[in-house]
Amino acid sequence: MEKITILIVDDHPIVAEGIRKLIQDSQAAQVIGVAGTGKACLDFLRWEKPDVILLDISLPDISGIDLCKTIKAKYPSSRILSLTTFNERSTVVNMMKNGADGYVLKNSETGEIIEAIKEVHSGGKYLCDAAETLLKEEAANGLLLTNREKEVIQLIAEGFTNQQIAEKLFISPLTVDSHRKNLITKLNARNTASLIRIASEKGLL
Amino acid sequence: MEKITILIVDDHPIVAEGIRKLIQDSQAAQVIGVAGTGKACLDFLRWEKPDVILLDISLPDISGIDLCKTIKAKYPSSRILSLTTFNERSTVVNMMKNGADGYVLKNSETGEIIEAIKEVHSGGKYLCDAAETLLKEEAANGLLLTNREKEVIQLIAEGFTNQQIAEKLFISPLTVDSHRKNLITKLNARNTASLIRIASEKGLL
DNA sequence: CCAAAAATCCACGAAAACAGGGATTGTTGA
DNA sequence: TCAACAATCCCTGTTTTCGTGGATTTTTGG
Numbered sequence: 001m002e003k004i005t006i007l008i009v010d011d012h013p014i015v016a017e018g019i020r021k022l023i024q025d026s027q028a029a030q031v032i033g034v035a036g037t038g039k040a041c042l043d044f045l046r047w048e049k050p051d052v053i054l055l056d057i058s059l060p061d062i063s064g065i066d067l068c069k070t071i072k073a074k075y076p077s078s079r080i081l082s083l084t085t086f087n088e089r090s091t092v093v094n095m096m097k098n099g100a101d102g103y104v105l106k107n108s109e110t111g112e113i114i115e116a117i118k119e120v121h122s123g124g125k126y127l128c129d130a131a132e133t134l135l136k137e138e139a140a141n142g143l144l145l146t147n148r149e150k151e152v153i154q155l156i157a158e159g160f161t162n163q164q165i166a167e168k169l170f171i172s173p174l175t176v177d178s179h180r181k182n183l184i185t186k187l188n189a190r191n192t193a194s195l196i197r198i199a200s201e202k203g204l205l
Numbered sequence: 206m207e208k209i210t211i212l213i214v215d216d217h218p219i220v221a222e223g224i225r226k227l228i229q230d231s232q233a234a235q236v237i238g239v240a241g242t243g244k245a246c247l248d249f250l251r252w253e254k255p256d257v258i259l260l261d262i263s264l265p266d267i268s269g270i271d272l273c274k275t276i277k278a279k280y281p282s283s284r285i286l287s288l289t290t291f292n293e294r295s296t297v298v299n300m301m302k303n304g305a306d307g308y309v310l311k312n313s314e315t316g317e318i319i320e321a322i323k324e325v326h327s328g329g330k331y332l333c334d335a336a337e338t339l340l341k342e343e344a345a346n347g348l349l350l351t352n353r354e355k356e357v358i359q360l361i362a363e364g365f366t367n368q369q370i371a372e373k374l375f376i377s378p379l380t381v382d383s384h385r386k387n388l389i390t391k392l393n394a395r396n397t398a399s400l401i402r403i404a405s406e407k408g409l410l
Numbered sequence: 411c412c413a414a415a416a417a418t419c420c421a422c423g424a425a426a427a428c429a430g431g432g433a434t435t436g437t438t439g440a
Numbered sequence: 441t442c443a444a445c446a447a448t449c450c451c452t453g454t455t456t457t458c459g460t461g462g463a464t465t466t467t468t469g470g
């Protein structure tokens with residue numbers, strides 16, 4: 001059986017080493033490279049084509065989310081498995097939206113990670129239990145801000161007034177105010193200040 | 206030479222494995238246990254006394270910060286090296302305040318981690334460069350909110366008005382307003398909304 | 411002890427947010 | 441096709457924050 005070739009992209013030497021060991025032990029795959037930055041990753045991909053890329057989100061130069069998009073744009077056939085510590089809805093969603101083929105948390109069982117690699121390599125998608133639960137929670141709990149609301153809350157958090165936001169979005173200040181009120185209601189805030197705190201806690205900014 | 210005995214406390218199997226490998230390779234120490242939860246850690250310590258405890262902050266049951274305090278209370282002679290991904294002032298400060306003997310980031314060079322273990326074992330303190338820089342930045346940059354300001358910003362973030370905050374603190378609403386204005390100036394915010402965002406980003410809430 | 415910083419209080423007008431309605435277009439999924 | 445939802449806009453009055461400025465009293469560190 002051909003071994004699956006792997007590129008690890010992670011800026012933590014410890015983690016990279018741990019993954020390498022796991023993969024070696026499993027016999028199913030082999031690590032052909034380790035990159036500690038987004039740049040190193042792209043350089044590597046110019047010369048070698050791993051079957052699966054294990055991608056961390058927090059990298060020193062660019063975010064794994066952006067890197068994911070870039071890789072998929074340049075090498076559409078590459079398979080990307082996101083391997084991170086974050087289990088926030090927004091992160092999971094963004095990652096998958098940007099073309100990742102799977103999402104596994106670093107505190108997953110080791111077996112699950114190998115499983116995910118195989119699944120992704122064979123063309124499937126893989127979401128770890130925790131991530132799946134999160135996505136369901138989102139749907140249920142209704143952490144569902146509309147696109148417009150996301151734009152608006154973002155600008156509010158940056159300190160713009162209704163008036164200024166209206167100008168940026170080419171809509172009426174009254175509309176912005178409506179969005180603001182809806183946001184306060186949706187997130188159960190008392191006022192704008194607590195709205196921003198709550199949004200920040202939930203990773204919506 | 207006696208090897209330094211180590212207990213790893215981390216809920217990421219990958220990371221634990223990586224650390225174990227690093228330590229093995231270094232020849233200077235040996236891992237005598239791995240705990241994935243705070244409880245497992247305390248159980249382990251009842252029977253065995255590792256020279257150095259490598260402690261992660263994010264654990265499933267209790268925070269590493271609290272665990273640190275607990276361990277130090279029960280076993281004052283134990284040496285604790287905090288090994289985490291976070292490099293926020295507040296985290297570093299809290300950890301050291303609760304008795305940790307060292308602070309190293311997971312993305313540190315592997316050599317640095319071994320170095321830190323040795324230093325901590327021999328009774329010294331060790332702060333990785335990144336953490337040290339952070340602490341200096343804090344002093345320099347002036348993330349210096351006064352006690353009163355911290356109370357006030359906390360209450361603002363919870364959605365209370367000047368009036369309400371004044372009642373809670375038994376001071377005049379005008380005073381609260383002064384604090385608010387000072388906060389906005391200090392943190393370079395445009396208004397309360399952005400004040401809360403900035404404070405949240407800096408971990409001041 | 412003394413200077414610096416923190417905490418307190420104030421005034422006044424302008425600007426912004428809040429409360430609590432209502433209403434009209436699109437879009438879209440079942 | 442039709443109800444639900446998103447996005448838009450509006451009104452009225454009240455409350456709160458913002459900007460600019462100043463002033464006094466405690467703490468506190470050297």
